[in-house]
Amino acid sequence: MAQVVKDYNPSIQRTTQLQYFKPIEPHLFSGDGMPYYHNGTFYLYWLLDEGHHAGLDGLGGHQWALSTTTDLVHWKHHPVALGIDNEAWEKSICTGSVIADKGLFYAFYATRVKDANGVHEQLSYAISNDGGYTYEKQSPNPFYLAPEECISRDFRDPKVFKGSDSLFHLFVSGNLKEPAIGGFGGYLVHLVSADLKNWKEVDSPLRGQQGTPECADYFKWNDWYYLLYSIAGHTHYVMSKAPYGPWIYPKSQSLIAHFECVYKTARFKNGRRIAVAYSPYRAGDKDDGDRIWGGTILFREVYQEPDGTLSTKFLPEVLPASSPMTIPAIKTPSPSVVAIRDGQLNIAAAGEMGVAEMDELPDNYRISMRIEPDGNYEELGLFLRATDEHESGYRLALNPNHETVRMHNTSIDAVKGLNEPIFLDVIVYGDFFDVCVNNKRTVVNRLPEQKGKNLFFYVKNGNATIRDVKIEKITNH
Incomplete structure (x- = not known):
């Protein structure tokens, strides 16, 4: 004691x-x-x-x-x-x-x-x-x-x-x-x-x-x-x-x-x-x-x-101090479902799951983006601190029907506006995974185990455009 x-x-x-x-x-x-x-x-x-x-x-x-x-x-x-x-x-x-x-x-x-x-x-x-x-x-x-x-x-x-x-x-x-x-x-x-x-x-x-x-x-x-x-x-x-x-x-x-x-x-x-x-x-x-x-x-x-x-x-x-960095190239393993045009990511995944990948991110970073759903969708979001598709990291999932935002194994509910354009702001810092949705709702989780450097964007059973992706490296960990 x-x-x-x-x-x-x-x-x-x-x-x-x-x-x-x-x-x-x-x-x-x-x-x-x-x-x-x-x-x-x-x-x-x-x-x-x-x-x-x-x-x-x-x-x-x-x-x-x-x-x-x-x-x-x-x-x-x-x-x-x-x-x-x-x-x-x-x-x-x-x-x-x-x-x-x-x-x-x-x-x-x-x-x-x-x-x-x-x-x-x-x-x-x-x-x-x-x-x-x-x-x-x-x-x-x-x-x-x-x-x-x-x-x-x-x-x-x-x-x-x-x-x-x-x-x-x-x-x-x-x-x-x-x-x-x-x-x-x-x-x-x-x-x-x-x-x-x-x-x-x-x-x-x-x-x-x-x-x-x-x-x-x-x-x-x-x-x-x-x-x-x-x-x-x-x-x-x-x-x-x-x-x-x-x-x-x-x-x-x-x-x-x-x-x-x-x-x-x-x-x-x-x-x-x-x-x-x-x-x-x-x-x-x-x-x-x-x-x-x-x-x-x-x-x-x-x-x-x-x-x-x-x-x-x-x-x-x-917030932790951060500095702008060059955005890593985005890989699109299935061009028929995921395409990059004019700096934006277009995912057409009705009846399936569309995925894009970004590699070699810093250990600690802040990423923000605008997501524009096209109609309803089952779920969309990110996999953070991933190693590859088999060790996919921690799932950040937005679900409009349930009005939930889930950061791996914790979630918030009654989150409005998930069928409309979404501003998503995420801090990955130490064991913190801190999420802000539309500058209206926040959820944080503490996840100390996985250390992968990759990130996946995904849309399941729906269509969405992801634009204005911005990444800053956190410099005072």
């Missing part, structure tokens, strides 16, 4: 291209992100992890690390902002949130505790007098225990905000002991305060969840209110014209992806909103290994569609 991390060195971490960031120390990892924007500075608090949640008897042993930026390009890493002071009872400083008020920063978090009655979680808070860089824990500690109807082991991740009623609010993850239907007891405990110190419980804004709704986020954007919460790492969102519902559950859940865990967001300059998650490692470093807790930080830019729903795309300021 790992203990409390004491050897994290902020001075040696990379300070640009922070997508896929983890501490440079091999045994340390990044967990849940807690972004906050204040007076021109973007604060990213994140859980510092050793041993994939193994710290302090397997209860986490987490502490809050801090990285800041004013432009999303240049970052500064700071010493632990909120740490464990007493290993005898503070088994983890869990995910939380911060708010600035009257010159002070307030950090609200749950402490995971192990005692004679087992493991439980309780609310604590700390205050910063130096602009959010270091925090001092406050008394009483804890200041709030789980309500009687809530399982005390599932009482964590407080989200603090100031409401339109001028009161401060906390949304806290909870799970009912006696739900109406077994297994659907997940809810948010809702606390309010006038002074950030004395709290009382009011009606819950969310109930009936299958599992504890973790790491809640809440914000107003133009005319809509948004509530985010994560179940088993998958971040759902609901939206409403009123502060606390009734909620609409959108069909296109743009933040749900298996390797993009517990998104939380913060506003940024010029009306932008930045989402931060962590991308977990795979057990045994195998393509089919389960997710394990802790990994690397993952950024997305979130934007609001005209109907209020949310879309996601790559955040350009944090």
